Amino acid sequence: MNKVILVTGANSGIGLALCERLLSQDMEGLQLCLACRNMHRAQAARSALLSSHPTAQVDLLQMDISSVSSVICAAHQVKLRYSRLDYLYLNAGIMPNPQFDVKAFFRGLFSSNVITMFATAEGILTQKDSITSDGLQEIFATNLFGHFLLIRELEPVLCHAGHTSQLIWTSSSNAHRSAFNLEDIQHRRGNQPYSSSKYASDLLSLALNTHYNKEGLYSSVTCPGFVMTSLTYGILPSFPAFLWILLMPLFWIIRIFTNTFTLTPHNGAEALFWLFKQKPESLNPQVKYHSLTSGLGNNYTQPCKMDIDFEMSEVFYEKLLQLESEVRKKLKAKQQKSSTSFSPPAGSS
């Protein structure tokens, strides 16, 4: 039987590189489903994959992960199409309006923290968030909550007796406990919503293991390292493309000191691909699997213990369930309102 793999944010960067790597390894027994918000970009990604793997099975699914109704609708489609999902890669993510703190960067450059600063961007990146039409913080909704809702909706195809399925998150080494607050899980008040959302995915993954392992569903988190994608180019939007190219030799040199500079999407997808080949029962729910590239360009995966605990993950999980029930109620009320406003007046034919 084919292995069915759904990848969110599959039309570019790390998601697309992962699909390419999966097909290169074993295209006979795989059925890939690219879940993307923009169907033109999704089609282009599908064509690119099929040009190098003409017989591969690559399906498309329209889904805006930041929208509650879009996620529910897409999950419905998945349940109609597939009886089982073997892998769900929770990869779509945004870091909009990033602000690069030049002063903090130069301070870090001449401090003993320089390697950590390059490896995790700690202290040098802040973002301006916005609100979705569902009333959620956009970065939280995209990077975390939409994926949580997707998992909840896909339970019937993810949890099967006698069979295991895997959830694989693209988290980040920028996931800092200091950026996350249980009293403000959407990060409405701070200026590091990206870091908060990634720490939240680490916490959620632990809680998902606690609640779903007995049903055969396992969750792991990865960090792709520092990869040149549209997300990274967005950090300095006014930076012309040729300057990034000029910086590349410097990045290759930095890689000698910090192997987290994976740089290409292919290298960044290493840990995501490595997890595909592991038995989920053998994985440690408290570690993050890092994609690393050596100075000589060799890729490998390294587990690192996360700064998370069970108690905090459980409290967070309860809060997410509560938020889920609130957004579902809101959606129902919205749907009822629009159906009554469109219903013909009594007595009309």
Ligand SMILES: NC(=O)c1ccc[n+]([C@@H]2O[C@H](COP(=O)([O-])OP(=O)(O)OC[C@H]3O[C@@H](n4cnc5c(N)ncnc54)[C@H](OP(=O)(O)O)[C@@H]3O)[C@@H](O)[C@H]2O)c1
């Ligand atoms: N690049 C790095 O150095 C780095 C480091 C750590 C973690 N990460 C994580 O890696 C993941 C992939 O990012 P990337 O670096 O490969 O950047 P990317 O090329 O910009 O890929 C992000 C993907 O997410 C999709 N996406 C964004 N918002 C979406 C939405 N509302 N609904 C559906 N899809 C949506 C994008 O689709 P569109 O094309 O439609 O925008 C795109 O396909 C992200 O979760 C990111 O946080 C990246």
